[in-house]
Amino acid sequence: MASDIYFLAGDKLRQLATVIRGYEVENLKNLYFKSVGEQTTYLRICNSNQETVETILDVCGDLVTKYKDDTVRGPIAASLLSYMEVCLNNALQIFTDYTLRSSYLDKITTHLDNLINDFNDLDTSNPTDVAALTDLIQNYNEAMTNSTKMCVNSHASQEFSRNLKNSGIEFQTLVQNYQGTLGFDGLFEELEDTQKLLVYDAINEASGRGKVLNDKILKAIAVPTGRKEAGDISIKDAGTFLFTAAYITWDVYTSDHPIETAMRDAVKQVASLGGAVLQDIVEAAITTGLVGIEATALFVTGIGFVVGIVGSFILGAIAGEIFI
Known part of the structure; x- marks a missing residue:
């Protein structure tokens, strides 16, 4: 788990992505592959990670430039860029495993595509719609920023982690206990992403790390599903937040374990x-x-x-x- 996060923007993020890619290529001499094909796959993923960071920044930057004189779309485009910069800082500084980073960047890309679709479909003559999209992006940003802070706040969960270690509880049992408390039946791996996210968030809150999905954020980013059972909400692109929530929970569980x-x-x-x-x-x-x-x-x-x-x-x- 990262010991500290330094917020980088724009060209600094590009520079970090380039440095990481160079480091991973340099590390080839310390890795052994069964075939040239496996080595090629490793390099392809490392290169793709850097390219994805560049693409996300380019897409958001182009929107900002295109709508810089638009009093309605301009501020939303700028807010979207700032939000994506938070996501990319997480990808590059928290997810240090190259394969996990790749999967997380895929989630971010899909998330961005969906937000851009909302942006393009926005009826700028409707103040309610404009306010709703603005509020949505701002609350996404707040949720992701909360996650980032929680990732580097191991001290807050020390006592909880120590109690877990002393109890001998297995990670799966810990998750199942909180899943049951929330009323989610069935196997955890078969839950919807939103339900998994709520389980992890409950554990993280109990640990002392804090809560990502506070009432204000949930109200802004969740939509009712029409179901009557517990957790009858759905968070669009919940998988993006699931990565950081799961990572925090795992850190809580292992931070006082050898x-x-x-x-x-x-x-x-x-x-x-x-x-x-x-x-x-x-x-x-x-x-x-x-x-x-x-x-x-x-x-x-x-x-x-x-x-x-x-x-x-x-x-x-x-x-x-x-x-x-």
Whole structure:
């Protein structure tokens, strides 16, 4: 988990994306691949991550330029750019695993496409519609900014994390307990994204980290589904927020657990063996690092990315240290 987040905008974000891509390419010498094809895939994803950051900034920047003299669309375009910059800071500084970053950037891209569709369809002669879209983007921004702050506020959840460790509760059980409290039946992985998000948000609030989806934000970004059961709301593009919420919950769970040291030792040991490939390293880290904890990762039950359990232990700013 990132120890601090520095908000970067515009060209500084582009520069950071370029530096990260260069770092990942340089790290090739410390990785082993079974085939040229696997190495090519790795490079393709790293390159794509940088290109996606550039594209998102270009698209938003073009809107700002196009509508700079428009008193209605201009401020909305500027607000959208600011919001996307928050999302991109999260992508580059929180999600240090290149595959998880790629998936998160895909979510951001879809989210942006939907917001631009709303922007293009906006009836600027209708003050109510203009205010609604303006309010929507501002509350999305507030929710994402709250998530960012919570990602670097491990101190607030220390006591909660310590109690989890002392209780011996498994991560899945923790999630299931809060899922039950909210009245969501069935398997967690089969819940809708909005329901998963509400579960994680409830855990994060109980931990002391804070609450992303406060009443004001929920009122602005959620729409009724027409169902009568608990949680009868839907948040458009909830998957974008699910990434950060799940990441915070996993940090709350592991921050007072010796998983970090165990995983790092496992990664170093396997990475030092000739012929080891990235998947072998990940599997070894999970097997060795999660002694006493069921090795079904947060991102298997919550989102679907097994590699996410290793987080910053693979290929992030810490990669150079891991593979020495």
